Amino acid sequence: MxxxxxxxxxxxxxxxxxxxxxxxxxxxxxxxxxxxxxxxxxxxxxxxxxxxxxxxxxxxxxxxxxxxxxxxxxxxxxxxxxxxxxxxxxxxxxxxxxxxxxxxxxxxxxxxxxxxxxxAPRRSLTESRLASLSAQLRQLAIDTDPSSERRLARLREERAAIDARIAAIEEGRDDALAGERATERVQDLLAQAAEVPDDFARVRTEFEQLNTLLRRRILESGESQREVLDDVFRGVDLIAESDAGRSFAGFSALVLDPALGTAFEEDVRHVLERDFARALSIAERRALREFLTTLKDRSAEIHDVITQFARGLRRYVRSQDYQRDRVLRGLIQEALGEARESASAIKPWAQLGVELALTHVEIRSAGALTLHDPAEMNAPREVEAHAGEVADLAALRALARATEIDFDELTNDVNAALGRARAHDATAVVSVGDVLAVNPATQGVASVVGLLALAARWGIVPAEAEPEELHWTGADGARRRARVARHVFTGRIP
CATH class of the missing domain: 1.10.10.10 (Winged helix-like DNA-binding domain superfamily/Winged helix DNA-binding domain)
Incomplete structure (x- = not known):
């Protein structure tokens, strides 16, 4: 290399x-x-x-x-x-x-x-560490050997070694591990266990970065963005299906295996009952006893993080919030592009004369705070459920007209009035009052407001024109009038 x-x-x-x-x-x-x-x-x-x-x-x-x-x-x-x-x-x-x-x-x-x-450096090149490395290396060599004959030969060698040790124990020639050698091995295990919290922190950071990456890909345009959206809409859990998610799922399944947990706790109990365990400190004994519990707690915490990120990502897509953020992202990029172009002509410290309102309310006194009383939100009686009925298209149209100004109708009225006036004079203009005189305000004051809004955008206010009096019928049937500046339309509204 x-x-x-x-x-x-x-x-x-x-x-x-x-x-x-x-x-x-x-x-x-x-x-x-x-x-x-x-x-x-x-x-x-x-x-x-x-x-x-x-x-x-x-x-x-x-x-x-x-x-x-x-x-x-x-x-x-x-x-x-x-x-x-x-x-x-x-x-x-x-x-x-x-x-x-x-x-x-x-x-x-x-x-x-x-x-x-x-x-407090740990001793290196200990017997337990060398034995652990040797055992792992031998197991790796066996598991990765493509030859089944060699794998069988190595396994038979291990079986022969186990049989020889069984015979030695039965004959009293094999003593149990004790003393400093046993203590050293336990401390080596605890040193490896102490690195587990670091691993959990790295895993959580990795999932946070993955969640951020997926949200960024959703906001970006292109093929990758469509693939992420399609996967979310199909219900694919992109967090759990990632490489990190699958790796953690395998680890978690092993930690939560009841057979493994029972055997682990039994082994810990036996080790702590040995004479050499008296040389361990209280912190070391507690770490060994609570190691599996710690693994389960941290594993459950990472599971909660994965679930929270997956639900948040799904809700972010299905609620269409990403579309609003994409628009905002586009506006920010457009503003940055314009700022880059104007940087050569306008200095960063130049006064622009623009005032921006704060995005939060400034609290000057504690007396300005109002305590929230949850009891105010309680329903006085149980909510009754009513079966839904078939929607009436006419009623829906009436509801839409009652809540929104019908600018399409007003645009047609203005263009029609202007067309009739220019049939006799090609330079004729019409005012808001002229339009209302021919086409009554079907939405009451909302139609008047809509016409004035159209005139403010597509018309003009003559400099020396007298105020104009507008007449319309309200929703209650009463006749009303108002004096406003004269707005005239000089051309058709596209």
């Missing part, structure tokens, strides 16, 4: 240095303090905490650290926000309570694991 030039490798690593949150944590100014706080409060049994709880705990630690002469001027909330922006933490909401929670990101876990390995 060709070697990678040093320059290319250095440039790639420099890019990773800027993009990878784990590297950012390791080279942070207060990396030791950040790692210690995150390790204490988010890397253990409580790997996820409410934001307010985490702020309170870190504030107490910061006060203690300041007494030792460390300069930590900011509050816990400010530090946590900076860590979240840097990618060390991930903010999520709890579906039940809608509260904000914080947990370590995959990159944050990777950085903590590296620091742990430097702080």
């Amino acid at each position: 060709a070697t990678v030039p040093a320059t290319a490798r250095a440039l790639r690593l420099l890019q990773r240095l800027e993009e990878d949150a784990a590297w950012r944590l390791l080279r942070a100014d207060n990396a030791a303090i950040v790692a210690a706080l995150l390790k204490e409060h988010l890397d253990g049994d409580a790997n996820r905490r409410d934001a307010e709880d985490l702020y309170e705990r870190i504030d107490a630690d910061l006060d203690d650290l300041r007494t030792h002469g460390l300069s930590l001027p900011q509050t816990a909330q400010a530090y946590v926000k900076a860590w979240r922006d840097a990618g060390f933490l991930v903010r999520r909401t709890t579906p039940d309570t809608r509260t904000e929670t914080l947990e370590l990101s995959g990159a944050g876990l990777a950085a903590l694991r590296f620091l742990e390995s430097r702080d």
Whole structure:
């Protein structure tokens, strides 16, 4: 395999240095303090905490650290926000309570694991690790051997070795593993088990990236976008059917296998009853005892994430929300294109004289808040169900006319009135009052408003024209009138 030039490798690593949150944590100014706080409060049994709880705990630690002469001027909330922006933490909401929670990101876990390995390095080249690697390598050689004769020969060798060990145990020549060798093997197993939370964090991040990618493909035009839409409409679970989804499904099925779970718990109980287990710390004994439970809990959590993403993606497509977002995306791209063209003529700091309204209400006082009372939404009595009837087309048309202005009808009225006037004078114009005089307002004031809207777009307001008095009959049968600026139509409405 060709070697990678040093320059290319250095440039790639420099890019990773800027993009990878784990590297950012390791080279942070207060990396030791950040790692210690995150390790204490988010890397253990409580790997996820409410934001307010985490702020309170870190504030107490910061006060203690300041007494030792460390300069930590900011509050816990400010530090946590900076860590979240840097990618060390991930903010999520709890579906039940809608509260904000914080947990370590995959990159944050990777950085903590590296620091742990430097702080308390594990012994390498141990007997248990070498035996484990040898066993896995031999099993791989057997499983991948295309020759059935060689696979059978290797299996017979294993069977002969097992028979020889059985005979040795029966004759009293094979002693049980104990002492430091047994303790070393348990600790090696726990070291491998400690990497599992990192794997779950990476899996969750991978599913989040997959969900974002699928939504982006839906918004983009082209063949790929149509394929994703077709799959969603057909009910295909694109999250579960992905490579990551199928891989996790196989892992989850193994974790939830009742036979495997019973055997695992039985083996753990027997190991902890051995004499050598007394040399294990309380944390190591608890980690071994709760390992399978932890796997099941984290597996269930990833299942919930997959289900949530799949339902959200299906709802996003079937509710037609993606069409609105595609329009918005197109408008944003159009605005960016126009901004790029005007960048050479207009400086970024130039005053444009345009005021934009805020997208939220500014609250100036707590008295402006109104508490929500769920009891107000309770129905006074049970809702009665009524069977639907066959829709009446005439009634539907009447309902549409009652709720929307019939611009098609008004456009025809204007063009007809203008056509009659120009039959005698080719330069004639008609006003809104002229149209109403020939074609009464069938929708009452809505017709008047519609005509004025058409005139504002397709007509003019003569500079010295006198106001015009409009007459129409309301929906209640009463005659009404109004004085408005004279609007005239100078041409046909397309």
